[in-house]
Amino acid sequence: MSANVAGDKPKLIIFDTTLRDGEQSPGASMDKDEKIAIARLLERMKVDVIEAGFAIASPGDFESVQAVAAAIKDSTVCSLSRALDKDIERAAEALKPAARGRIHTFIATSPIHMKYKLQMEPDKVIEQAVRAVTKARNLMDDVEFSCEDAGRSEPDFLCRIIEQVINAGARTINIPDTVGYAMPRQYGAMIRDLIARIPNSDRAIFSVHCHNDLGLAVANSLDAVMNGARQVECTINGLGERAGNASLEEIVMAVRTRKDFFPVQVDVDTTQIVPASKLVSRVTGFPVQPNKAIVGGNAFAHESGIHQDGMLKNRETYEIMRAEDVGWKTNRMVLGKHSGRNAFKSHLAELGVNFANEADLNAAFARFKDLADKKHEVFDDDLLAIAKDSQQIQVNEGLRLVSLKVHSETGETPAASLVLSINGNEKQANAQGNGPVDAAYRAVNDLVGSDVAVQEFTVNAVTKGMDSQVEVNVRVEHDNHIVTGHGADMDIVVASVKAYLHALNTLQTMESRLHPHVATH
Numbered sequence: 425m426s427a428n429v430a431g432d433k434p435k436l437i438i439f440d441t442t443l444r445d446g447e448q449s450p451g452a453s454m455d456k457d458e459k460i461a462i463a464r465l466l467e468r469m470k471v472d473v474i475e476a477g478f479a480i481a482s483p484g485d486f487e488s489v490q491a492v493a494a495a496i497k498d499s500t501v502c503s504l505s506r507a508l509d510k511d512i513e514r515a516a517e518a519l520k521p522a523a524r525g526r527i528h529t530f531i532a533t534s535p536i537h538m539k540y541k542l543q544m545e546p547d548k549v550i551e552q553a554v555r556a557v558t559k560a561r562n563l564m565d566d567v568e569f570s571c572e573d574a575g576r577s578e579p580d581f582l583c584r585i586i587e588q589v590i591n592a593g594a595r596t597i598n599i600p601d602t603v604g605y606a607m608p609r610q611y612g613a614m615i616r617d618l619i620a621r622i623p624n625s626d627r628a629i630f631s632v633h634c635h636n637d638l639g640l641a642v643a644n645s646l647d648a649v650m651n652g653a654r655q656v657e658c659t660i661n662g663l664g665e666r667a668g669n670a671s672l673e674e675i676v677m678a679v680r681t682r683k684d685f686f687p688v689q690v691d692v693d694t695t696q697i698v699p700a701s702k703l704v705s706r707v708t709g710f711p712v713q714p715n716k717a718i719v720g721g722n723a724f725a726h727e728s729g730i731h732q733d734g735m736l737k738n739r740e741t742y743e744i745m746r747a748e749d750v751g752w753k754t755n756r757m758v759l760g761k762h763s764g765r766n767a768f769k770s771h772l773a774e775l776g777v778n779f780a781n782e783a784d785l786n787a788a789f790a791r792f793k794d795l796a797d798k799k800h801e802v803f804d805d806d807l808l809a810i811a812k813d814s815q816q817i818q819v820n821e822g823l824r825l826v827s828l829k830v831h832s833e834t835g836e837t838p839a840a841s842l843v844l845s846i847n848g849n850e851k852q853a854n855a856q857g858n859g860p861v862d863a864a865y866r867a868v869n870d871l872v873g874s875d876v877a878v879q880e881f882t883v884n885a886v887t888k889g890m891d892s893q894v895e896v897n898v899r900v901e902h903d904n905h906i907v908t909g910h911g912a913d914m915d916i917v918v919a920s921v922k923a924y925l926h927a928l929n930t931l932q933t934m935e936s937r938l939h940p941h942v943a944t945h
Contacts, residue, residue, distance in 0.1 A: 864917055
């Protein structure tokens with residue numbers, strides 16, 4: 425089975441699992457509205473399949489899959505399920521609003537998984553897989569089946585189970601490298617051999633889902649494409665559990681840039697790649713490293729004099745892609761203190777930020793004006809940080825910083841005095857700590873009775889220069905729930921408190937829809 429786009433080459437189906445596997449990164453939990461926003465941007469990008477979640481994992485996940493299914497019209501919306509009746513029924517129920525839905529069911533096929541995790545004999549695994557695909561096919565036309573840990577599975581067993589699930593109605597067969605164990609040449613050869621050996625392989629599209637434990641997810645995926653795979657499962661920014669998944673942006677741009685090499689083509693709107701990357705980074709709180717391929721801040725930057733000279737003479741001397749083709753802008757609007765509200769709103773819209781209401785817009789514009797008075801030039805990342813911070817202020821009203829005073833002096837114990845608005849009531853506390861941030865956090869804890877554990881604390885300069893805003897990301901854990909808080913300000917301690925309060929607000933208002941990270945492929 426093959427899918428074609430205009431031209432002589434078959435189409436490579438892009439299956440995005442940012443909302444499902446990407447969300448399994450500890451601390452990357454997304455709420456329903458955030459998932460819808462990301463899904464809509466993926467739809468604008470013309471991603472073929474959007475895996476919206478694991479419907480049975482929690483009521484919140486079910487609602488998110490259902491909401492994405494209702495919002496998306498052009499892409500196929502998919503829900504993952506184990507090879508269990510209750511999972512498949514829940515997935516089908518969540519996908520009812522979808523214009524095009526897909527049930528994606530899986531079972532482990534490697535000897536180590538079958539023996540220790542499933543505790544099932546191989547014949548029983550095949551029986552359960554066939555039963556699951558048959559049930560899913562009775563509920564929905566589009567069914568995908570995955571052999572979890574296929575990279576460590578026995579080829580003969582894979583041939584047996586895949587042949588039978590294709591006969592049961594699976595249209596797509598996924599061969600995941602669940603633990604990132606495979607090597608490119610080995611993995612590509614496995615895909616080629618499976619397609620050659622399975623008698624009915626022409627009745628299904630073969631898919632790959634590679635993890636990045638050895639840094640080979642993209643290489644393995646592309647080698648599989650060279651050997652017959654016609655769907656790649658990937659995520660924005662390579663997000664995903666452990667070391668992440670194959671990066672969508674790298675897969676798409678490799679195929680698009682090396683048309684002379686790959687036997688397939690993609691119909692993704694690549695100009696949406698950078699906006700999608702920024703949105704996912706903003707929602708999850710996972711910054712993109714500057715030297716990240718395609719979407720990193722330095723991906724199209726040239727500092728070397730030799731490089732600059734070459735670029736001035738001919739761009740192609742040092743660039744194999746155009747920055748504009750992936751969503752970067754070579755010419756940008758410079759915003760400063762004389763810019764108006766409409767220019768501010770329009771420029772943020774170009775960056776993929778649209779405000780839900782006038783209150784969010786007004787809050788962000790007020791912060792922009794305040795920053796513009798302090799900085800000569802306000803950069804795109806400044807604007808994104810402002811928008812994010814202002815929207816949080818509007819949404820999270822339970823805990824809000826009113827004022828903060830810190831004292832830090834050589835030889836003296838740092839101290840903080842702050843006032844919080846707690847559900848509309850202002851309260852004040854003083855505390856000492858190992859540093860001004862620690863003192864401020866202790867004061868917050870005294871006021872709200874918090875016992876959360878801070879797992880990670882990172883500070884990033886939003887732009888260059890001594891007058892840069894800082895963005896603080898703090899990851900906290902409470903009752904096995906991990907959330908990330910974000911805060912931005914020109915004062916690092918204020919930004920730190922904002923990030924901590926955002927995390928506490930998130931825990932208070934979102935614990936009901938946080939779900940455990942389910943270990944799947």
